[in-house]
Every structure is written in C-alpha cells, then in structure tokens.
Amino acid sequence: xxIALLPGDxxxxxxxxxxxxxxxxxAKKFGHTITFKEAITGAAxxxxxxxxxxxxxxxxxxxxxxxxxxxxxxxxxxxxxSAKVRPEQGLLEMRKKLGLFSNVRPTFTFPSLxxxxxxxxERIEGTDLVxxxxxxxxxxxxxxxxxxxxxxxxFDTCVYSVEEIERLARxxxxxxxxxxxxxxxxxxxxxxxxxxxxxxxxQRLAPEYPEVTVEYEFVDAVAMRxxxxxxxxxxxxxxxxxxxxxxxxxxxxxxxxxxxxSASIGLKTKLFEPIHGxxxxxxxxxxxxxxxxxxxxxxxxxxxxxxxxxxxxxxDVVNLSLEKGxxxxxxxxxxxxxxxxxxxxxxx
Amino acid sequence: xxIALLPGDxxxxxxxxxxxxxxxxxAKKFGHTITFKEAITGAAxxxxxxxxxxxxxxxxxxxxxxxxxxxxxxxxxxxxxSAKVRPEQGLLEMRKKLGLFSNVRPTFTFPSLxxxxxxxxERIEGTDLVxxxxxxxxxxxxxxxxxxxxxxxxFDTCVYSVEEIERLARxxxxxxxxxxxxxxxxxxxxxxxxxxxxxxxxQRLAPEYPEVTVEYEFVDAVAMRxxxxxxxxxxxxxxxxxxxxxxxxxxxxxxxxxxxxSASIGLKTKLFEPIHGxxxxxxxxxxxxxxxxxxxxxxxxxxxxxxxxxxxxxxDVVNLSLEKGxxxxxxxxxxxxxxxxxxxxxxx
Ligand SMILES: CC(C)[C@H](C(=O)O)[C@@H](O)C(=O)O
Ligand SMILES: CC(C)[C@H](C(=O)O)[C@@H](O)C(=O)O
Numbered sequence: 001x002x003i004a005l006l007p008g009d010x011x012x013x014x015x016x017x018x019x020x021x022x023x024x025x026x027a028k029k030f031g032h033t034i035t036f037k038e039a040i041t042g043a044a045x046x047x048x049x050x051x052x053x054x055x056x057x058x059x060x061x062x063x064x065x066x067x068x069x070x071x072x073x074x075x076x077x078x079x080x081x082s083a084k085v086r087p088e089q090g091l092l093e094m095r096k097k098l099g100l101f102s103n104v105r106p107t108f109t110f111p112s113l114x115x116x117x118x119x120x121x122e123r124i125e126g127t128d129l130v131x132x133x134x135x136x137x138x139x140x141x142x143x144x145x146x147x148x149x150x151x152x153x154x155f156d157t158c159v160y161s162v163e164e165i166e167r168l169a170r171x172x173x174x175x176x177x178x179x180x181x182x183x184x185x186x187x188x189x190x191x192x193x194x195x196x197x198x199x200x201x202x203q204r205l206a207p208e209y210p211e212v213t214v215e216y217e218f219v220d221a222v223a224m225r226x227x228x229x230x231x232x233x234x235x236x237x238x239x240x241x242x243x244x245x246x247x248x249x250x251x252x253x254x255x256x257x258x259x260x261x262s263a264s265i266g267l268k269t270k271l272f273e274p275i276h277g278x279x280x281x282x283x284x285x286x287x288x289x290x291x292x293x294x295x296x297x298x299x300x301x302x303x304x305x306x307x308x309x310x311x312x313x314x315x316d317v318v319n320l321s322l323e324k325g326x327x328x329x330x331x332x333x334x335x336x337x338x339x340x341x342x343x344x345x346x347x348x
Numbered sequence: 349x350x351i352a353l354l355p356g357d358x359x360x361x362x363x364x365x366x367x368x369x370x371x372x373x374x375a376k377k378f379g380h381t382i383t384f385k386e387a388i389t390g391a392a393x394x395x396x397x398x399x400x401x402x403x404x405x406x407x408x409x410x411x412x413x414x415x416x417x418x419x420x421x422x423x424x425x426x427x428x429x430s431a432k433v434r435p436e437q438g439l440l441e442m443r444k445k446l447g448l449f450s451n452v453r454p455t456f457t458f459p460s461l462x463x464x465x466x467x468x469x470e471r472i473e474g475t476d477l478v479x480x481x482x483x484x485x486x487x488x489x490x491x492x493x494x495x496x497x498x499x500x501x502x503f504d505t506c507v508y509s510v511e512e513i514e515r516l517a518r519x520x521x522x523x524x525x526x527x528x529x530x531x532x533x534x535x536x537x538x539x540x541x542x543x544x545x546x547x548x549x550x551q552r553l554a555p556e557y558p559e560v561t562v563e564y565e566f567v568d569a570v571a572m573r574x575x576x577x578x579x580x581x582x583x584x585x586x587x588x589x590x591x592x593x594x595x596x597x598x599x600x601x602x603x604x605x606x607x608x609x610s611a612s613i614g615l616k617t618k619l620f621e622p623i624h625g626x627x628x629x630x631x632x633x634x635x636x637x638x639x640x641x642x643x644x645x646x647x648x649x650x651x652x653x654x655x656x657x658x659x660x661x662x663x664d665v666v667n668l669s670l671e672k673g674x675x676x677x678x679x680x681x682x683x684x685x686x687x688x689x690x691x692x693x694x695x696x
Contacts, residue, residue, distance in 0.1 A: 088538045118576050123466045139487075139506065145541045154545035156506045158487065163500075188589070190436045193493045197502035223597040224605075227575055228466050241536070245593055249571040257572075 001027075001034045001305060004064035004269070006057065008042040009087065010278025011288035011340075012070020018290035018344025019068055019297040022317075025348040026301070026310050037064065041094070042072030042087040042278070052090025058097055066304035067098075067271040068297065071278035095135050099267030101164065102171050103133040104303070105247040105275065106261070107230070109254045112322050113331070117255030119227065124253055129233040130179070131250065132172050133243025135264060137164045138194070140240045160194045160239065165201040171265070172202075172237035173209040182234035184215045186222045186242055198239060219246070226250055251275055258289045258330060259318075261296035263303045270304045272296040286339045289328045291318055294347060317347050349375075349382045349653060352412035352617070354405065356390040357435065358626025359636035359688075360418020366638035366692025367416055367645040370665075373696040374649070374658050385412065389442070390420030390435040390626070400438025406445055414652035415446075415619040416645065419626035443483050447615030449512070450519050451481040452651070453595040453623065454609070455578070457602045460670050461679070465603030467575065472601055477581040478527070479598065480520050481591025483612060485512045486542070488588045508542045508587065513549040519613070520550075520585035521557040530582035532563045534570050534590055546587060567594070574598055599623055606637045606678060607666075609644035611651045618652045620644040634687045637676045639666055642695060665695050 005020065007013035020036065027034045039057035046052050052072065061067050072087040094100070108128045114121050142157035169185075176183040185202045187195035199216055206214045217225070219242045225232060226246065230253050238246065251257045257276065264271040274292030282288045298314035301307045321327060326346045329337035338346070353368065355361035368384065375382045387405035394400050400420065409415050420435040442448070456476045462469050490505035517533075524531040533550045535543035547564055554562045565573070567590045573580060574594065578601050586594065599605045605624065612619040622640030630636045646662035649655040669675060674694045677685035686694070 086538065092539070118468060118471045119466050120468060140539055142503065147541065147545070152511075153507060153509045154542045155490065155508075156487075156540045156542050158504045158506070159501060160503075161501045188592075190434065191440070191488055192504045193495065194502045194504050197495070220592045220596040223571070223593045224600045227597060227600050242593075244536075244568050245571045245590075248568040249575060249597065252572045252575050 001032060001066070002064045003034060003036050003300075004060045004067040005036050005038040006041045006061070006067055006069045007038070008070040008072040008278065009044055009074050010071055010280045010283040012042070012072070012278055014283070014286065014288050014340050015274060015290040015293035016068055016070040018340060018347070019293040021344045021348040022294050022314055023297050026313055029313070030307070030310050041069075041090055043074035043077065045090065046085055046087065050085065052085065052087045053093045053097075058094070061094070061098055062268050064269050066300045067269055068293075068300065069271050069273040070293065071274065071276065073278040073280075075280050092140060095264070096141060098269055098271065099136060100264035100271055101134060101136045101267070102168055102265040103135040103243065103247070104130060104263040104265065104299070105133060105250070106130040107250045107254050110256055110259065110319070110322055113254075113256050113259075115255070117253060119253050123228070124230060124255070127230040127254060129230060129250065130175060130235055131243060131247045132168060132175065132235065132237045133247055134164065134168045134239050135243075138240035158192070158194050158241075160197055162197065162201055165198050166205065169202050169205055169237055172235055173205065173212055176212045176235045177209065180234040181211055182213050182215070184217055184222070184233055184236045186217055186219050186236055186238035186246065188219050188242075189216070190218060194239065202237070222246060223249060226253065247275075259291045259295065261292050261299050263296070263299045265303065270300070272300040272304070286341055287329055288340050289330050290340050290344050291321070294318055294344075321347055349380060349414070350412045351382060351384050351648075352408045352415040353384050353386040354389045354409075354415055354417045355386070356418040356420040356626065357392055357422050358419055358628045358631040360390070360420070360626055362631070362634065362636050362688050363622060363638040363641035364416055364418040366688060366695070367641040369692045369696040370642050370662055371645050374661055377661070378655070378658050389438055391422035391425065393438065394433055394435065398433065400433065400435045401441045401445075406442070409442070409446055410616050412617050414648045415617055416641075416648065417619050417621040418641065419622065419624065421626040421628075423628050440488060443612070444489060446617055446619065447484060448612040448619055449482060449484045449615070450516055450613040451483040451591065451595070452478060452611040452613065452647075453481060453598070454478040455598045455602050458604055458607065458667070458670055461602075461604050461607075463603070465601060467601050471576070472578060472603070475578040475602060477578060477598065478523060478583055479591060479595045480516060480523065480583065480585045481595055482512065482516045482587050483591075485509075486588035506540070506542050506589075508545055510545065510549055513546050514553065517550050517553055517585055520583055521553065521560055524560045524583040525557065528582040529559055530561050530563070532565055532570070532581055532584045534565055534567050534584055534586035534594065536567050536590075537564070538566060542587065550585070570594060571597060574601065595623075607639045607643065609640050609647050611644070611647045613651065618648070620648040620652070634689055635677055636688050637678050638688050638692050639669070642666055642692075669695055
C-alpha cells in the first residue's frame with residue numbers, strides 16, 4: 001500500500017502524524033506493508049515553491065493508492081481573496097487533476113458527545129447520514145468566469161454533463177443499497193437548468209435500483225430539514241456548491257464536527273481528510289484533536305483498500321478513547337486532558 | 349394607501365384574509381383610508397388564465413403602494429420540475445418585473461416558543477438577525493442557461509453588476525446603522541468571481557459607514573455558525589441563491605418558522621409575505637396559522653408606510669395572542685386551540 005502524506009498547513013502535520021501512528025499499528029497487527037511518501041501542499045508549498053499544489057506533489061499522489069491529507073489555509077491569505085496565489089487554489093487544482101469527483105462526508109453521532117451539539121438530543125440521537133458531494137464540476141470550475149472589460153460586471157458559470165452526474169448518482173445508489181436504501185437528490189430544479197439535468201438523470205437511473213427509495217428535495221428545504229430532523233436522511237447526493245454548504249451545516253448538528261472524517265473518491269487515487277480546517281491558532285501546540293484524522297485513516301482502509309476489519313479496528317479504538325476520556329482538551333470538560341501526541345500514542 | 353392582495357394558493361387566501369382584518373382594524377384605530385385590490389397569481393392563476401403572473405395582476409401591483417402576498421405552489425406541479433408553466437415562474441417573473449431587489453427576512457425569537465426550536469434554548473435565546481437577500485439577480489436570472497444541442501450538458505450563469513450589489517449593500521449598511529451596527533457579507537470569494545465583486549464592492553462602501561463593523565464570511569461557514577451561535581449575527585447581506593438557502597436554514601432555528609414574515613423592497617412597489625409556503629394539506633380547513641401573514645402586515649406598515657406605531661400595534665397584539673394562548677392548533681400543545689378565522693377576529 002502506497003500512501004501519500006500531505007500534511008499541509010496549521011494543525012495538519014500534527015494530526016496526520018497521529019493518523020500515521022495508528023495506520024502503522026494496524027499494518028503491524030494485520031500484517032500489511034505500507035510505504036509512506038510525504039509531499040508539500042497549501043501555504044507551506046506556496047512558501048517553499050510558490051505553488052500550493054506543485055507537480056512534484058501531484059506525481060506523489062498519482063503514484064499512490066491513497067492520500068492522507070491534513071488541512072490547508074493560512075490566516076495571511078484570509079483577508080485578501082483576490083491574492084494571485086492562494087492555498088485554496090491548490091485544493092481545487094488537486095481535486096481536478098486527481099479527478100476526485102465524489103466527496104464522501106458522513107455525519108454520525110457519538111453517544112458520549114451528544115450533549116455537545118447545539119441541537120437537542122432527541123433530534124440528533126442516532127443520526128447517520130452521508131453526503132456524496134460532486135467535487136470536480138459545477139460553478140467551481142465552469143467557464144466562462146471573470147469580469148467584463150470595464151470591471152462593472154462579474155460572472156460565473158455552472159456546468160454539468162450527464163456523465164458527471166451519472167457517476168456520482170450511481171455511487172449514491174450503491175451507497176444506499178449498502179445502507180438504509182434511501183437516496184435524497186438535493187437540487188434546485190425549480191430554478192436551475194443544471195438541477196433539472198441532475199433530477200432527470202437520477203430519475204432515469206432509479207429503475208435500475210428498484211430497492212432504493214429516491215426522494216427529490218430542494219436545497220433550501222434540505223437546509224431546513226437537516227436542522228429539524230437529520231435522522232430523516234440516509235444518503236444525499238448533490239452538486240458541488242450545494243454540497244459545500246450543506247455538508248458544513250450537517251457537520252455541526254452532531255456536536256462532533258472536530259471528529260468528522262471524509263473521503264474523496266477519484267479517478268487517479270482516493271483522498272482522506274479530516275473536515276476541520278487548518279485551525280492556525282492551535283498549530284504547533286500539541287493540543288489539536290487528532291480523531292478526525294485518525295477516522296479518516298479508518299475510511300481509507302474501508303474505501304481505498306476494502307479492508308473492513310482494519311477500518312473497524314480504528315473506529316473501535318476511537319470510540320474507546322472517547323469512553324475512557326483519553327481525549328484532547330476540546331473534549332475533556334474539566335477532566336484530565338491529553339496532548340495530541342499522547343492521544344495518538346494511546347490509540348496506536 | 350393602495351394595497352394589492354395576492355392571496356395565491358393553498359392556505360394563502362385564508363391567512364391573507366386574517367391579515368386584512370387586522371389591517372382594517374389598524375386603519376380604523378389610526379384613521380387611515382385603505383383600498384384593497386385583489387389579483388390572481390400562482391397555480392390559481394395558471395388554472396384561470398394559464399399564466400402564474402398575468403399582466404392584469406402586474407398592473408394591480410404596479411399601481412399599489414404595497415402588496416400583501418400569501419403563498420404559491422400546488423402539489424400537482426411538484427414532481428414535474430420541467431412542466432412548461434409552473435407557479436414558481438410567476439414568482440420569479442413578479443420579482444423581476446417589480447424590481448423586488450431586496451428580500452428582508454428577519455429571524456427572531458418569541459420567549460414563549462423557544463422550546464419549539466430544534467436548538468437548545470441557550471443557543472437561540474435573544475437571537476435577532478435579519479438577512480437582506482438579493483432577489484432579482486445572480487444565477488436565478490443570468491443568461492445563458494439551458495442545454496447543449498445533444499442535451500448532454502446543462503448550464504446556468506451567475507451574473508452580478510456593481511450596481512446590483514451596491515444598492516443591496518447600501519441597504520445593508522443602513523439596516524445595520526439602525527440596529528447593532530454589525531454587517532456580515534456572506535459570499536464565496538475564495539471560489540467565485542461574482543463573490544469577489546461582492547466583497548470588493550462592500551469593501552469600497554464600508555468607509556462611508558464608519559460606525560458599522562463589517563465582517564466577511566464564506567457561505568459554508570455561515571451555514572455552520574447560524575446553527576452554532578445565531579446570536580452572533582445582526583445584519584447579513586448576500587446574493588440570491590445563498591440567501592435562498594441560508595434564510596430557510598435561519599428560519600428554523602427560532603422554532604417559530606410558521607410565524608416569520610418577510611418584506612421585499614422593490615423599485616415599483618414593496619411586497620410583504622409570510623415565509624411559510626402554500627401548505628396544501630391544510631388548505632381550506634381553517635386551521636393554518638395566520639400570524640406570519642399578520643406580522644407581514646406589520647412589516648408593511650413599517651417598510652411601506654413608515655408608520656411605526658401601527659406596525660408595533662400589530663406585533664404587540666401578536667405577542668399578546670401568544671401569551672394568552674389564542675393560537676391555532678400548531679401552537680396550542682394540548683390546550684384549547686382556535687381556528688384561523690377566530691385568531692384573526694381576536695387579533696382585529
Ligand atoms: C476552501 C474551499 C475552496 C473549499 C470548497 O469550497 O470546496 C472548502 O470549503 C471545502 O469544502 O473543502
Ligand atoms: C419557489 C422558489 C423559486 C423560491 C426561490 O428559490 O426564491 C423560494 O424558495 C423562495 O425562497 O421564495
């Protein structure tokens with residue numbers, strides 16, 4: 001197994017280091033040979049070579065079976081969205097070049113953390129949903145985009161092909177088949193031409209998956225119902241921008257945002273990433289919560305290597321750490337807390 | 349005062365009828381002369397004349413000082429988003445033709461209804477925010493939109509001019525000046541060219557309003573923070589599609605979604621509308637909650653006629669009805685409940 005490590009910025013390196021410890025422990029226990037190759041990305045790569053996703057990094061990713069990604073972003077870029085080179089550009093370029101078309105974002109609850117949610121316990125207990133967000137199309141990449149000559153008008157273009165929609169939708173149906181068999185297609189088909197193509201494509205595929213119940217819901221309605229009753233959802237598929245907004249919204253309902261992992265399934269490789277950002281305030285202090293990165297490694301064993309026992313060994317030990325209180329200060333609530341590296345050692 | 353009445357579909361006619369009772373009572377008490385003119389819209393207008401926003405209705409609106417709008421939408425159109433004539437088209441055409449560029453959507457809490465929220469009380473108590481959603485531009489109206497010849501690709505265009513952004517942003521600054529002086533510009537400036545123009549335009553205007561603190565926040569971050577800590581916001585300005593999603597999300601946090609009014613400020617008139625939909629299941633049963641429509645009438649006195657005492661008389665009596673339990677069954681919680689028309693009579 002060739003794993004590319006892209007620690008990135010802020011707390012990225014610290015949390016990825018813990019994931020590596022856990023992956024190594026799993027490899028030892030289950031008898032796998034793992035080769036890690038590290039590469040630069042994000043603000044760190046801008047500082048080093050002036051490019052947030054250099055070709056050398058791309059080559060490491062393409063040669064890998066899976067990428068473990070930390071986080072990118074640095075405050076020095078935050079208040080200047082039109083800066084020529086920005087860490088986010090590297091992220092978008094990486095997604096596009098690796099063909100990472102499906103971003104898999106589960107939202108689930110940890111019994112011991114329900115009280116952390118802004119939502120009432122009875123609303124969220126047992127929530128178990130997963131978003132498949134289309135990640136390489138839509139308004140993120142569509143052309144033309146820019147300004148008119150006088151600079152008095154700006155425009156962006158949202159484009160989707162049947163092919164792009166179909167591969168994401170098929171993955172949605174397949175996820176649903178392995179889960180509770182409910183698929184929600186999130187769109188704005190009452191307004192957008194692209195959404196109507198999404199809906200038609202999903203409607204065309206549905207008869208191939210007769211066991212799956214398909215719901216079509218407008219993005220604004222989902223933004224409401226996610227807060228009102230997240231348990232109603234199983235698998236949700238949606239386009240890039242809607243997915244950006246709704247997966248972030250969904251991540252706070254469980255109260256465990258700092259713990260949520262993600263996977264991006266691609267044509268050239270698969271990428272696994274904690275959904276929290278680079279959290280620069282905590283960088284270098286050995287206090288960041290490594291559980292989302294570690295759970296991303298669990299997703300890696302499941303989605304990149306189809307090794308379910310290995311995946312479960314990791315999620316089990318994460319649950320155990322929560323039960324036993326071997327957690328970083330963000331979760332310790334006045335009890336003893338542990339350093340990032342200590343949690344990693346304990347899990348490993 | 350010339351008021352156009354567009355009751356529309358579903359429960360629209362019932363709740364607008366209560367708003368009219370209350371407006372008449374206020375007119376009598378404060379000595380105003382009010383002329384109502386009713387016109388058709390939505391599915392009702394499609395059935396009658398094959399057009400959800402006929403010219404005759406547009407003329408009534410243009411001649412009005414304010415429009416009281418109920419709701420539009422009918423289930424027979426729901427599963428066929430590509431039907432040739434749809435109620436929503438009427439809505440979009442009305443917004444465009446009346447130049448209703450700013451949709452004002454407050455979210456606030458009623459002390460007696462806090463327990464209805466899916467969020468914990470301490471998170472929402474005292475929430476008082478208002479969105480200004482741009483309503484006549486962006487991807488809702490941009491050209492080109494449609495399909496390629498073979499039908500294998502669909503596209504939509506998001507367009508904004510400096511002018512469109514500036515008039516909405518100025519209204520945002522003015523709202524902030526009258527409130528807690530915090531303005532949040534919601535965009536996706538790390539990805540979209542249109543968002544960068546939004547941000548630049550707001551940055552250019554900011555020095556004219558030195559008392560206002562301006563924050564710039566990405567739409568995905570706002571989707572999270574709205575659920576985590578809605579009290580952090582005062583006035584939020586945003587483009588059409590982001591506003592569609594976020595205002596609906598915001599409407600559930602207070603637990604009083606069924607009670608939230610809205611105003612749309614236009615070039616040719618101003619329109620006032622409860623944010624709940626046409627709720628067809630309840631139509632004709634005299635059970636729909638009329639408070640959002642009545643509060644929309646309160647907003648009408650404030651925003652269309654600058655009559656604050658009249659506006660306050662209405663919001664005060666709504667608060668009284670909640671305190672006294674003169675409410676429809678959705679709010680009665682096992683206590684005696686009242687019919688839509690009875691609540692309207694009591695308020696009047
Ligand atoms: C940083 C930004 C470009 C990115 C996105 O919008 O996709 C982020 O919000 C995400 O969801 O990974
Ligand atoms: C019905 C639909 C076209 C409309 C919109 O998207 O603007 C609605 O969701 C709203 O917010 O008024």
